[in-house]
Amino acid sequence: MTNITTTKQAARPAVRLLCAIAAMLALGACASQKTPATADVAVSRAAVENATSAGAAELAPAEMQSARDKLMRANQALAAKDYGVARDLANQASVDAKLAQSKANSAKASSAADELQQSIRVLREELDRNSKVQQQ
Numbered sequence: 001m002t003n004i005t006t007t008k009q010a011a012r013p014a015v016r017l018l019c020a021i022a023a024m025l026a027l028g029a030c031a032s033q034k035t036p037a038t039a040d041v042a043v044s045r046a047a048v049e050n051a052t053s054a055g056a057a058e059l060a061p062a063e064m065q066s067a068r069d070k071l072m073r074a075n076q077a078l079a080a081k082d083y084g085v086a087r088d089l090a091n092q093a094s095v096d097a098k099l100a101q102s103k104a105n106s107a108k109a110s111s112a113a114d115e116l117q118q119s120i121r122v123l124r125e126e127l128d129r130n131s132k133v134q135q136q
Contacts, residue, residue, distance in 0.1 A: 037083045040090035041074050047097035056100035059107040063100035067093045 048067050051057075057064050074089035 035083060036081075037074070037078055037087035037090055040087045041071070041078055044071050044074060044090040044093040044097070047094040047101075051097040051101035051104065054101045054104045055108070056097070056104040058104075060100035060103035063096050063103060067096035067100060070096060 044067075048064075048071055051060075051064060051067065070089045070093035074086045074093060077083075077086035077089060
């Protein structure tokens with residue numbers, strides 16, 4: 001009987017410690033939802049501006065519109081002090097803006113590659129003409 005009582009007494013501090021850790025984690029999660037998401041919204045705004053500078057408005061208009069809409073809704077949620085929603089929308093807007101920027105960069109790279117291929121074709125034709133003239 002003494003061993004069982006001793007084991008239970010030894011386990012009590014561990015259980016208390018686990019309960020305390022769980023409570024602190026829960027409070028931390030709640031606190032983060034109440035912290036203004038101004039940094040998230042600012043990062044999102046910068047991502048939208050970078051995508052716009054990269055030409056995404058013309059080359060990936062759907063993604064840019066989605067990013068702008070979500071950024072606007074994030075600002076509204078921030079003003080309404082709905083920080084969890086503001087944070088989520090800001091993160092989604094950042095992802096949409098980065099996708100738009102990637103699509104714009106890809107379109108520019110494809111265009112440059114097409115131009116390079118056209119230039120190579122023209123140079124080859126010129127070389128073929130020159131070699132035929134020299135053979136005659």
